[in-house]
Amino acid sequence: MSGIVIETAPDAARLASLGVERWPEWTSENAEFPWEYFEQEISYIVEGRAIVTPEGGAPVEIASGDLVTFPSELLCRWKVVEPLRKRYRIG
Numbered sequence: 001m002s003g004i005v006i007e008t009a010p011d012a013a014r015l016a017s018l019g020v021e022r023w024p025e026w027t028s029e030n031a032e033f034p035w036e037y038f039e040q041e042i043s044y045i046v047e048g049r050a051i052v053t054p055e056g057g058a059p060v061e062i063a064s065g066d067l068v069t070f071p072s073e074l075l076c077r078w079k080v081v082e083p084l085r086k087r088y089r090i091g
Helices: 012-018
Strands: 005-008 025-028 031-036 041-054 060-063 066-070 075-090
Touching: 012 041, 012 066, 025 041, 060 066
Parallel strands: none
Antiparallel strands: 005 066, 025 075, 031 075, 041 060, 041 066, 041 075
């Protein structure tokens, strides 16, 4: 089990309650890289698509409109397959 939780197409009220519009933004062109989460991160995928493969786990696809929670201490590999733009909150 990866521990990655995906909430597909959360409504505007849910996004507003989290303050997503105030979160910093991160972008990436098509790329592949290892990543480690030291703290929990919640990300809202504004556009694009990626495949996140947890160490020892099955790949998880995330895409535009997804609200994704990555657990702390997650080791994974990101493969951005469509240029990605996300807003995120750590901790």
